[in-house]
Amino acid sequence: MLPGLESAELPADAIEVGRIADAWGIKGWFRVLPYSASPEALFSSKRWFIQSPAVAGPGAGAVFRLVVVQAKDHSDSVVATAQDVPDRTAAEALKGARVFIARSSFPSTAEDEYYWVDLIGLNVVNREGVALGVVRELMATGPQTVLVMDYEAEGKTEERMIPFVSAFIDKVDLPGKLISVDWQPDY
Structure with a gap:
């Protein structure tokens, strides 16, 4: 995965919310394919956990914490940038990673609304x-x-x-x- 990312463990209440599709632009932004049509959790949480897509070999399934600087809607996806992802090369290294967010970080729902x-x-x-x-x-x-x-x-x-x-x-x-x-x- 990416040197400089902080190793972490998935929180007990981690929910998989998307997958990193690819780099976006040249300044370290990356594109996330959310699993929800309303990806509010991606916008509200500044701490994402990503898991390496590799199923075998060194680093397989390793989990890292991303400190998200900014995330926004873009067409049918979300684009984001994080502290330790400085350029396109670093963003490309994230391709295929699974994105998790702690359930406790999800925004509150209104009455009669449920995740x-x-x-x-x-x-x-x-x-x-x-x-x-x-x-x-x-x-x-x-x-x-x-x-x-x-x-x-x-x-x-x-x-x-x-x-x-x-x-x-x-x-x-x-x-x-x-x-x-x-x-x-x-x-």
């Missing part, structure tokens, strides 16, 4: 108390987001989907790890 990462793993029950599954992922379908969950049926894992809209979602209890919904198992 997808916080919903994954929550149990879903309907108004009658019937367990409908555990959220495995969320899927953007254009006009709405859909909860994709796994549940057990006759000894095998099945998939259920529920639109994540106020018409069907009664309550999200993050501390209780529970989502209450107006949905029936046979929908």
Whole structure:
């Protein structure tokens, strides 16, 4: 990776938020492909953790801390510059690195707004108390987001989907790890 970068360990609450695609310009800027359509976490945090893309050899999987000086939107990506990345050559050395940010550094959400990462793993029950599954992922379908969950049926894992809209979602209890919904198992 890059000499001069500070070695680090990933924080316990690290969330992977993107990947460094390439250098951008000649002054040490680099382009990040965010995993979110709204990459606020990249803009709000000044401490990023990057992990070397190498899977074998010296430095494979090494983690480094980047002190971000500036990050901004650019087309379908984010461009950024960091303290220990002085020029294009240094920025090119970051290509392919995975970008992590501590979850505690994410900006606060408004009421009834949630980060997808916080919903994954929550149990879903309907108004009658019937367990409908555990959220495995969320899927953007254009006009709405859909909860994709796994549940057990006759000894095998099945998939259920529920639109994540106020018409069907009664309550999200993050501390209780529970989502209450107006949905029936046979929908």
